[in-house]
Amino acid sequence: MESxxxxxxxxxxxxxxxxxxRKVEEALACPCVADLREGPCGKPFVDAFSCYVKSTAEDKGxxxxxxxxxxxxxxxxxxxxxxxYAEPANGEATAxxxxxxxxxxxxxxxxxxxx
Numbered sequence: 001m002e003s004x005x006x007x008x009x010x011x012x013x014x015x016x017x018x019x020x021x022r023k024v025e026e027a028l029a030c031p032c033v034a035d036l037r038e039g040p041c042g043k044p045f046v047d048a049f050s051c052y053v054k055s056t057a058e059d060k061g062x063x064x065x066x067x068x069x070x071x072x073x074x075x076x077x078x079x080x081x082x083x084x085y086a087e088p089a090n091g092e093a094t095a096x097x098x099x100x101x102x103x104x105x106x107x108x109x110x111x112x113x114x115x
Contacts, residue, residue: 020053020054023053024049024053024054027049028049028050039078040078041071041074041075041078041081044074047067047070047071048064048068048070048071051064051067052067
């Protein structure tokens with residue numbers, strides 16, 4: 001995702017707002033961000049991503065704090081939508097890791113129902 005933002009941002013210095021909007025739309029059309037764009041936090045993600053790409057602050061994106069906070073709050077409000085990206089708590093293996101035979105999941109894996 002950073003490379004998409006970097007590409008769009010690199011173009012921002014020489015292109016007008018309309019061209020930058022087009023670059024943002026092209027980057028957001030990438031299948032690599034489809035889950036974020038189409039999920040329960042799609043609007044906050046698009047807002048934060050767009051703000052970052054268009055940011056002219058010396059510390060890139062520092063003027064987008066409100067957008068990123070909104071996206072984080074949405075993600076915290078919808079943990080199930082992002083469970084596959086969450087790190088396991090207390091060293092427990094994830095279901096995906098156990099199913100894939102992840103080396104870190106070898107040994108005894110407690111299921112949620114047995115706790």
